[in-house]
Amino acid sequence: MRLQLYSFLWCLLLQVALGQEDDLSCSKTKACEIGCCGPPDPTTGLGVCGLGPDFCGTGCQGTCDYKSECDPGWGLDWSNATDCPLNVCCSKFGFCGTTADFCNGKVVVSPECSGRSSDQKTIGYYEGWNLQRTCGTMAPEDIPLGYYTHINFAFALIHPTTFHIAPMDAGTASLYTRVTALKEKDPTLKVWIAIGGWAMNDPGPTRTTFSDLAKSESAQDAFFESLIKFMLENGFDGVDIDWEYPGAEDRGGIPEDFDNFVTFMRNLRNRLNGSGNAFGLSITLPASYWYLKGFNIIELDPILDWFNIMTYDIHGTWDSTVKSIGPYAFAHTNLTEINQGLELLWRNNINPERVVLGLGFYGRSTYPCFTMKDPSCMHAGCEFSDGAKGGACTGTPGVLSAHEIVQIIDDGATVTFDKEAAAKIVTWDSDQWVSWDDAETLELKLNYANRRCLGGTMVWAIDLDDGTLIDALGGLLGREKKETYPTGGWKWLYADLGSGQEE
Secondary structure, eight states: OOTTHHHHHHHHHHHHHTTOGGGGEEOSSSOOSSSEEOOOOTTTOOEEEEOSHHHHSTTOOBOTTOOBSSOSSSOTTSBSOSSOGGGOEEOTTSOEEOSHHHHTTOOOOOOOOSSOGGGGOEEEEEETTGGGSSSSOOOGGGSOBSSOSEEEEEEEEEOTTTOOEEESOHHHHTTHHHHHGGGGTOTTOEEEEEEEOGGGGSSSTTTTHHHHHHTOHHHHHHHHHHHHHHHHHHTOOEEEEEOSOTTOGGGTOOTTHHHHHHHHHHHHHHHHHTTTSOOEEEEEEESSHHHHTTSOHHHHGGGSSEEEEEOOOSSBGGGGGOTTTOSBOOOTTOHHHHHHHHHHHHTTTOOGGGEEEEEESEEEEEEEEEEESSTTOOSTTOBEEEEOOOOTTTOOTTOEEHHHHHHHHHTTOEEEEETTTTEEEEEETTTEEEEEOOHHHHHHHHHHHHHTTOSEEEEEOGGGOOSHHHHHHHHHHTOOOBOOOOSSHHHHHHHHHHTOOOO
């Protein structure tokens, strides 16, 4: 959510370049929010906030030890680092970013393909806690087979002191073998365990567990032994590490995570390879610069089978607190911004075949739905006042599952196409708004994945669908649905809807 901070900093410093000093004026008694307070104007006695020797050197009036994020040419005496993380551009004002304002005409060369590279893998995350919802649930036996090449069971946790695998809760743990048993119906299916998730780094006993694990060899030994035993006992074929996020102070991270995560993953790969089993290994990546810069993706790339990049939740209600965006509704799976996120990988020569594109089987738009401030303005970019009403089954304000959105559309909602974002906008009840992907926009994103030579797509989450989206995606992939014996079936699911985590 802080990826927009750098745009905000740029906007502030751009005001200096345009001579709009009033907003950045400072003095010995009025400190700069960002940068140093430069020499006083002879007439007004006021300075201007900025960076580098012109502002922080001779004549500086305050916060004179403030250094720029990167060095645009004035030296390390005035900058914290020579270059920017992830090889992004350093602007002439000393801030890192990716837009033309930062890059001075430099462009990223993205991979281009004409085939169907992303057909290789279709990974579906299954929320093990979904049976705790009052309706709209999906038992393991109801998971549609034939379309997914992999299922990632979300989530298992790590005990903060023993570093052994720990369940989210007893109910979730009881589903492990019921999901891996699906391989008997679909012998080509692989089922992996996903470890971590957003909530694991929330304030609480597990907030620093990943950091503690990554910096301790003895903790890793305990974890590896526990993990391999767990995978063998429950029939898992691989492990997906979902650390959200290394190095991010607001997520319990520390600077040492950048290098420690590489060591941890390399040790994990070696231990998995030495187990005598062909276990797979992947990690999830954010699509934002702010969080991705905590990952040493260059060193991680050769260790992993692939990266699962979370190209959803790009916008949400949190935008209302970001000065450079504000409370304006935008599609959370905006294809333009997805492309910008992937360019962070291409800047670092990541192999696109080891990149799996995230698809959302739910709606958001700054927290999926918004209650629109002005009912007459219901398109992308209109102002919102709050997260929209929670769904009958998922119950979280600002989030609606695909099957909840389908029901809303069936009840007469208006659907429009945001072509620039390659997303659909659904509006209803005069002030309710949600962005999501349907069959048409999923095809656009699948075509994009193929054009960028990506190695697959992944879905969050299997159980948020009513069959509509996976049937559409499977049709685009040319895969046939395998017969299963559901415990409840979609008719039962729809009946529930009718009675009516970050993640």
